[in-house]
Amino acid sequence: MSSRLENFINGAFVEATGSSDMDVVSPVSGERVAVSPISEAADVDAAFAAAREAFAAWKSVTPSERQRCLLALADKMEEHSDELVEAQHRNTGQPRRIIAEEEVAAGADQLRFFAGAARLLEGRGAAEYMGGHTSYVRREPLGVVAQITPWNFPLMMAIWKIGPALAAGNTIVLKPAESTPESTLVLARLAGEVFPAGVLNVVLGDGSTGKLLTEHPTPAMVAITGSVRAGQHVAASAAEGVKRTHLELGGKAPAVVFADADLAKAAEALITFGTFNAGQDCTAVTRVIVEDSIHDEFVDLLAAEARKVTTGHSDDAKNDFGPLNNVRHYETVCTKLKNIPAHATVVTGGAPSEDATGFFVEPTIITGVRQEDELVQEETFAPVLTVQRFSTEEEAIELSNGVEYALASSVWTTNHTRAMRFTRDLDFGCVWVNTHLLLVAEMPHGGFKSSGYGKDLSNYSVEEYTRVKHIMHALD
Ligand code: NAD
Helix, strand or coil, X not given: CCCECCEEECCEEECCCCCCXXXXXXXXXXXXXXXXXXXXXXXXXXXXXXHHHHHHXXXXXXXXXHHHHHHHHHHHHHHCHHHHHHHHHHHHCCCHHHHHHHHHHHHHXXXXXXXXXXXXXXXXXXXXXXXXXXXXXXXXXXXXXXXXXXXXXXXXXXXXXXXXXXXXXXXXXXXXXXXXXXXXHHHHHHXXXXXCCCCEEECCCCHHXXXXXHHCCCCCEEEEECCHHHHHXXXXXXXXXXXXXXXXXXXCEEEEECCCCCHHHHHHHHHHHHHXXXXXXXXXXXXXXXXXXXXXXXXXXXXXXXXXXXXXXXXXXXXXXXXXXXXXXXXXXXXXXXXXXXXXXXXXXXXXXXXXXXXXXXXXXXXXXXXXXXXXXXXXXXXXXXXXXXXXXXXXXXXXXCCCEECEEEEECCCHHHHHHXXXXXXXXXXXXXXXXXXXXXXXXXCEECCEECCECHHHXXXXXXXXXXXXXXXX
């Protein structure tokens, strides 16, 4: 019998009040590993009440003390790395070493960045903008915030949400994705050992619980990472209460490859960054846009690299990447692969991994796609890369920018001035030159257009969890 998970409210695990449950399933075996409640209004009310009460004291805690708490949580993450990795592996099937390196170690580092940022928040300088009066700005926390996380990097997404919000002095009610709650619950327990009760609360549930969070009168802001559909719902419902929103809604990243690039290096990197986490990364390379003169040569290089990548083993130590996260997503991807348009060609992959029991999909490269194809326009969120050709810089920019998503992109060339033109003209929240997908805590992550708005990481994200107040003193 799998354990029934509990919400974390006011510093303790508590049973959800309702009787609705859902199974949490291992994407490696397809078997149930836990049972999660679908939290209802009473649970969400209790979490927001705890967060409201905690905010009354937490808002006055000094930046130095907030920093101390965040640093202590980072240390605890590292001390409990194995437990975090196991909890997350049960829900995602990601290779354990990748969770340890890319989410626990990186997450602890990001928390340490936010710990420092807590002490660096500032308003613009004080001055006499009107004769006889001094003005200055107070930067304040927003209050209680609601946060909703996705299933692709459950722990890292939780860190990106709680780090800036706590650094800025807010309290939180967070809902993890329905298929991946367990590492977030371990994180909440560790946070409960460091932060005052009620500062971080976690309620479990599906989109219906997410809706309750968004519609609740308490939060001053709702932050979500997930699909465009979920983001639109959040934004529409938050508009009713005139709440701030922070939306990170995925991407369809192009990688533009010129003939003068180091082609072997580019092919290896594009496969690495297109299949990392089974392509379930909103910045993953999904659209390779190649200069006409090297198209065939480069496709061969890509295919050779794709065949080196391993997945599909039940022993995750043998995998470069794990399964797709859940059966619904797996079926959607399999349907897309079955319906590849007749004008396109599958160069390698194109199917689920044969000897796997779980939701594994082979690295896939598809050429001959057209700009209007669903494979080019819509997020696949799988280890699937399409290849298109271009002959002029203008055409490369047009193909790159010609989708609704605008999160991340890269250009591969040794021509410096061309690279500069592309960093200006690629209409994405991030442009990499001769690399892709790499993130650092100090730099903002977030998109334009349908990819949403609001930045994760960096001081920008901390500022988004604050409000500015104008104070004016008469001098006589
Ligand atoms: P989703 O967007 O439905 O779920 C993300 C989170 O939002 C979950 O916690 C979910 O419970 C919550 N949610 C869903 N509907 C909501 C609503 N109306 N109000 C409030 N919260 C809500 O993700 P999905 O349907 O499982 O995935 C579909 C697609 O989303 C994927 O194929 C992928 O393209 C995209 N996706 C993007 C990211 C990203 O990092 N940007 C992450 C996961 C999924």
